[in-house]
Amino acid sequence: MSSTRAWVRQHRLTTFFLLTYLVSWAPWPLAEAGLVPEAYFFFPGGPLVAAVVVIALADGAAGYRELLARLLRWRVGWQWYVVAIALPALLVLATGWAVSWLGGAAPDLSGVVWADVAIVLAVRLVDPTDGAMGEEPGWRGYALPHLQLGTSPLGAATVLGVLAAGWHLPLVVTGNLSAVGLPTTVLITFLYVWLFNRTGGSLLMPLLFHASQGAFTYGMLGFDDADLRRAALVYLGFVAVAVAATVAFDRATWRTAPPSAVPAVPGPAALARR
Known part of the structure; x- marks a missing residue:
């Protein structure tokens, strides 16, 4: 066990990403073999499980306190709550x-039950088997701070975006996510990183953003299949514009992460966390 702990301490991120993929993808071959229901072929809580395991092996109680402190970091200014949710x-x-302007049907919000949207948002904030709580403590709460020890926020966002997109691959293969969802995941990761760093490493803000993202989607606008395919591309374009705006108008945020957005380990010891 001591040798395992030593290896994990020296390879925290490698261990985290391998475990994330393994835990989330493990049900996939079992579902293909008919050993588990097809609905459970992918486990969204892989990043959370991986973070919990790596912290246990490499950091112990201090690591859990740091993760919890990020989750409870709520004094960030009201405007960031607006950004995260709106x-x-x-x-x-x-x-x-835009889909309507390009010749598609006009969006129809008459079927949206806003009380249900609010309930879904609230549940996603606490359900570890859902994309928000199941992912954010891992991607942004653990991996991002460690990535930012050795690279700029821009570089960290690139690495994390590619790995998070690759993690979604089973959803694309099985038809549960369109292929456009992969580049969208890469790009929207930059918005998560920007929000995390601009709020001093608050995990609560990306969690709210993720919960809001899944509670109200363009799939609820009453589009047919053709317009939904068009909407996926248009949505990708708007995400790209939003990312470009943060890079163009908030360049300083992308150069260096604030001290509160990297692991709280001083001096050379911090390098061992990568």
């Missing part, structure tokens, strides 16, 4: 308007 909805509404 920006995903604005991207969806802009997508609906």
Whole structure:
């Protein structure tokens, strides 16, 4: 066990990403073999499980306290709550308007039950088997701070975006996610990183963003299949514009992560966390 702990301490990120893929993808071959229900072929809570395991092996109680402190970091300014909750909805509404402008059907919000949207958002904040709580403590709460020890936020966002997109591959192969969802995941990761760093390493803000992103989607705008395919491309375009805006108008945020957005380990010891 001591040799395992030593290896994990020296290869925290490698261990985290391998475990994330393994835990989330493990049900896939079992579902293909008919050993588990097809609905459970992919486990969204892989990043959370991987973070919990790696922290146990490499950091212990201090690591859990740091992760919890990020989750409870709520004093960030009211405007960031607005960004975290409203920006995903604005991207969806802009997508609906653009699809209509390009010749598609007008978005129809009459079927949206806003109370249900609010309930879904709230549940996603606490359900570890869902994409928000199941992913954010791992991707942004653990992996991102460690990535930012050795590279700029821009570089960290690139690495994390590619690995998070690759993690979604089983969903594409099985038809549960369109292929456009992969580049969208890469790009929207930059928004998560920007929000995390601009709020001093608050995990709560990316968690709210992710919950909002899944509670209100362009799939709820009443589009047919053709318009939904068009909406996926348009949504990708709007995400790209939003990312470009943060890079163009907030360059300093992308150069260096604030001290509160990297692991709280001083001096050379911090390098061992990579």
